[in-house]
Amino acid sequence: MSAQQAATMTGDAAPLMEVRDLRKTYALPRGQTLKAVDGISLSVMPGEVLGLVGESGCGKSTLGRCLLRLMDVTSGQILFEGRDITTLGERALRPLRTRMQMVFQDSYASLNPRRRIGDLLAEPLRVHPDADGRRRPAAAITARLHELMELVSLPRAALNRYAHEFSGGQRQRINIARALALSPRLVVADEPVSALDVSVQAQIVNLFMDLQARLGLTYVFVAHDLAVVRQISTRVAVMYLGAVVELGATDSVLHHPAHPYSAALTAAVPRPVVGGMRAVPLGGDIPSPIARPAGCRFHTRCPHVQERCRAEEPVLRPVRPGHEVACHFPLPGA
Structure with a gap:
């Protein structure tokens, strides 16, 4: 312990x-x-x-x-x-x-099928300012997306794909990555x-x-x-x-x-x-x-x-x- x-x-x-x-x-x-x-x-x-x-x-x-x-x-x-x-x-x-964030049961319904995974994960980073209250530059968002893919053991190429191209387990990894995007407690x-x-x-x-x-x-x-x-x-x-x-x-x-x-x-x-x-x-x-x-x-x-x-x-x-x-x-x- x-x-x-x-x-x-x-x-x-x-x-x-x-x-x-x-x-x-x-x-x-x-x-x-x-x-x-x-x-x-x-x-x-x-x-x-x-x-x-x-x-x-x-x-x-x-x-x-x-x-x-x-x-x-x-x-x-x-x-x-x-x-x-x-x-x-x-x-x-x-x-x-x-x-504070949530990971839902239905990994497919939690992801917009019309948007690429990279766009879905970047959305909270664009909507919420950084710790200094400023908008994140594009380079910082891209770097964070790469960190998230590494955290959930998915390749960076996954950012350019759509939800239907993944298995259920991979989609849940994506949902976990999205929940972690803003570093919740x-x-x-x-x-x-x-x-x-x-x-x-x-x-x-x-x-x-x-x-x-x-x-x-x-x-x-x-x-x-x-x-x-x-x-x-x-x-x-x-x-x-x-x-x-x-x-x-x-x-x-x-x-x-x-x-x-x-x-x-x-x-x-x-x-x-x-x-x-x-x-x-x-x-x-x-x-x-x-x-x-x-x-x-x-x-x-x-x-x-x-x-x-x-x-x-x-x-x-x-x-x-x-x-x-x-x-x-x-x-x-x-």
Whole structure:
């Protein structure tokens, strides 16, 4: 563990980003409300990788977009570098865009098919001034484009080609290069490898890790593949129905889960057995986020449910240093 990571784990550094009781709701017909993000509070420390995991529809991607103010939030607070950005307008947010960027899941839809890659990567360099507030000269932009190609291990000739001329993994490298163009501090990666072949996934994850080590980046890494999360994350936040139900160091959460939902997710990871792979299915159906169950939001699927679970919603509380769980009856040994 690096000194920076040690500071992250012991709380000796100030958060790069902090969210407090964050909520994002959508008004639906007939007076119904969908709670996509439902009262989340957490921090992202400098130099760490916070993995957001959970089943599809749990609110991971919505939370990631809210963090970067790509969508407005309903209530709560977002602090970036100590500054409240919750209600900033687009003009006030524009200078901050240089320090926080996103890599999206769909590598092809993220790139304009009518423009060459060089033009796409140069656009943020032309739109945003340099550190001295001046427009970048053409030579400086060209030099930066060459640096970006080297960072993501693509040839300079790729700058003259179009998105359809690349494989999925190459396109994701281009999206990563674009996210890094302005040297951000924070990168939110929204399922960046889920649409790629397994062998390509490993290459892109290794690229993320290499870039973090070289550039001192901080990531919020959204994923549903626990193997990917285990490889890249410093800490893990497990989400269920719009809320964080477990939060802690990656090894602690994935090897010693305290919440029954986290335990079910780890048990569902396919394991090699004689004759093939076996996965333990997670039982039950996810309740509708429009009509969330009273009490613990997981109690309808929990094998350890008790009466208190049906009546009282648990809050995050420590089960060991740096490890919190929202469960009335944490699993033994957690």
